[in-house]
Amino acid sequence: MKPVLPPARPSTLAQRLASAGATVGVLYACTLVWPLAAQAQRRDDAELCATQTATMASERAAACSNLMNSSRLHGTALGVAYAMRGLAYLDRGDIPHAIGDLNRAIELAPDFAPAYQNRGNAWYARGSYGQALADYDKTISLDPQQASPYVNRATVRRDLGFFDGALADYKKAIELRPQHAAAYSGRGQLYLQRRDYANANTDFDSAVRLDPSTANYLLRAKARQAGGDLDGALRDAEAAVRLDPRDSAALRAQAAIWRGKGDFDKTIATLDRAIALNDNPSLFYRLRAQAYRDKGERKRAYADIGRALKLSWTVNGLKVRGDLRLADGDNDGALHDALAMLKIDDDNIDAIALRGMAYARQNKTAQALPDLDKAIAAFDSANDEAGNKTGNDETPKTLALLLTARGQVHRANRDKAGALADFERAIALNDARAAPYLARAALYEADGDNDKAVTDLNAAIASDPDNALAYYRRGRIFTARDERDRAIADYRSALNHDRDLTPARQALDKATAQIAAEMAAKAAAEAAAKAEAEAQAEQARQKAQQEAQRAAEREAQQKAQLAAQQEALQKAEKEASRQKALQQARQAAEQARLNIERQTAVAVVNIPATATTAKSGAKPDAKAEAKSDSAKPEVTASAKTASTKTAGAKTAIKPDAPIAAKAQPAADAEPKPAIAATVSSPPAAETAIASIATTPAIETPLRPTIAIPLPTAKPSPPPDPQPREATRTGGKRDSERHERSRREAQQRAARQEQARFEAMSPSEQRRAYFEYLERRQRTEGRRGATFSDIWR
DSSP: OOOOOOOOOOSSHHHHHHHTTOOHHHHHHHHHTSOHHHHHHHHHHHHHHTOOOGGGHHHHHHHHHHHHHTTOOOHHHHHHHHHHHHHHHHHHTOHHHHHHHHHHHHHHOTTOHHHHHHHHHHHHHHTOHHHHHHHHHHHHHHOTTOSHHHHHHHHHHHHHTOHHHHHHHHHHHHHHOTTOHHHHHHHHHHHHHTTOHHHHHHHHHHHHHHOOOHHHHHHHHHHHHHTTOHHHHHHHHHHHHHHOTTOHHHHHHHHHHHHHTTOHHHHHHHHHHHHHHOSSTHHHHHHHHHHHHHHTOHHHHHHHHHHHHHHOOOHHHHHHHHHHHHHTTOHHHHHHHHHHHHHHOTTOHHHHHHHHHHHHHTTOHHHHHHHHHHHHHHHHHTOOTTSOSSOOTHHHHHHHHHHHHHHHHHHHTTOHHHHHHHHHHHHHTTOOOSHHHHHHHHHHHHTTOHHHHHHHHHHHHHHOTTOHHHHHHHHHHHHHTTOHHHHHHHHHHHHHHOTTOHHHHHHHHHHHHHHHHHHHHHHHHHHHHHHHHHHHHHHHHHHHHHHHHHHHHHHHHHHHHHHHHHHHHHHHHHHHHHHHHHHHHHHHHHHHHHHHHHHHHHHHHHHHHHHHHHHHOOOOOHHHHHHHHHHHHHHHHHHHHHHHHHHHHHHTTOTTOOOOOOOOOOSSSOOOSEEEEEOOOHHHHHHHHHHHHHOTTSOOOSOOEEEEEOOOOOOOOOOOOOHHHHHHHHHHHHHHHHHHHHHHHHHHHHHHHHHHHHHSOHHHHHHHHHHHHHHHHHHHOOOOOOGGGGGO
16 A cells, blocks of 8 residues: 655645745736626635645545636636545545646646645656656745655655665655654654664654554554564554554554564454454455464465455465365365466466466476476565565565475475475574474485474474474384384374374384283283293292301301300319419328438437437436427427428319317416327328319318427427418418419409400401410420311
């Protein structure tokens, strides 16, 4: 739709006439010749003819016609009247009558600049851009200080692609009239076409501020939507709808923004309002069909596009239905719609593109390739560096579809390089569709590059999560990789989105059957392995039990052997101690016997000498007496010594035994001439030894006390106990205590050693025993063989 150019609108008829060189008095002079009632009518017609309200275009044209039919206007005044009626026709959209009146106005008033400007607008509306530019140039030459002709010329230059000239005209218009809203609005559209959204929004802000009209709000909404500010665009569209709730353009813009936000329900609701407000809602049926298509409600989409085509058989309606049929695989129907479009417009690029894609789907590569080449070239020319020169959001999407279709044709013709180039270009357009990814994935899969194929299939699924074919093809690659779990998941996803996809169902059944067979085999193998493991475990358990039983038996045997060894060792030690005590007792007894014999011999030798002296009454000499006196204490001392040694021999065996016999003189008896001596015959000593050997715990006296009669002589006092005998008796007691303490310490140490020995393991016990034997050997010399030598 072409923009509406600002017409030349002088504020009053007087200004129009003045601009043509006429005066207000001339007009009034023409009206005063009529009667008063006619004069009033003519004044009303003059005022209505000069009115600028576009909605009263028909009334204005009639009023201007009344003035011109009165035959009272001539020359310049009549030319101005023709110019005013031409402007009314232009506002009404009657371009041919507008051009005719403006031509007549220029003939009658060749210097009337608004007539040239308005005729330029009419030429622009008719599509005659060259004639429009010529009229704008003439207008500027007649009135260079007016901003409107600069704005109009800039608009034509913008549409013709003369960006620099258009920008210069907009700047000149703003310089001449800084409050000219149309200049800001036109320059904003120029920036929008160049995709300079920041400057476009700035100019549209100024336009809305100066003229908050529906058109300016919609232009700013379009700029914001193109720049990605959908919320701001929606606010502007809603503001436009509030200004004019019945404005179809505002409702259409609002629906387009909701569709861009992906809210198809609100899109459809807005289009419902537009359909209800329009007498011919063909356009809005078509837009709602597209919304239903995007929402996935194909039946409703077909119903709406059918209604639109019944109301208006248009190229755009046929294109929407053809796209639906092509997407649904109805290639014949799509081709039929494309041919119908070409009947309406034999050079329609959308129809050529649709026909080429339909031929490609039918594998008619020879017919498809020329159409696709022509369509791609046309869309490339309409696409700028960013992918969309015209600002139409459908352009890159259509171009991506065309490139994908041509890539498929190249692939069918075995042109791998051409196919890959087209697929990559389609993906580079950021179309966000799955088709180019699927096509390139098929190319990679055919070359055996499954990694790249999976990457493209992932991108296809991300672009279109409901694409069953993408899941199926990815599952097929996973099956080839032996990743059956992932393959089964993809096959199931494919069937969830398309239950009629037979290859996916067959692949799923095959994969699940293989997995079931493998699971059964695995279960059987696991059962066999489990049984074998249980058997081995049972054997190991029995073996361990046997080993434990044997270990327990060995341990018990070792403990028994150790106990026997300890018992034998204790017996051996006791036997050794007994033998040692017996030896000591024998030695003591032998020593006692020798002492007794020696004492007895001394006593026998001294007795005759003493008796002879007594009988003869002779007085012994001093030497004999001294010898006799010295012999007595010796005999007594010797006897005591022998008795002490004999007792010592007993205590060596049992320290706590009491002394059996002891010679003790009576304290109150008179001294008798006799010597008390302890005499023991050899048989008596041997009897004592035998008694010690058999019963060491029972004390038996070793010798009897024998009183030997002596010759009568002067008794001598018993000798005092010698210091040496007293010391020996005290030493004996100390020795007994020491021996008893030593034995108790040995017994405690033996018990502790026994406890520690029993706590050891059998091997430690054997090692300790050998160490004990080595210590014994070092301290006591080599012993004879004993029963414990079995450990060696």
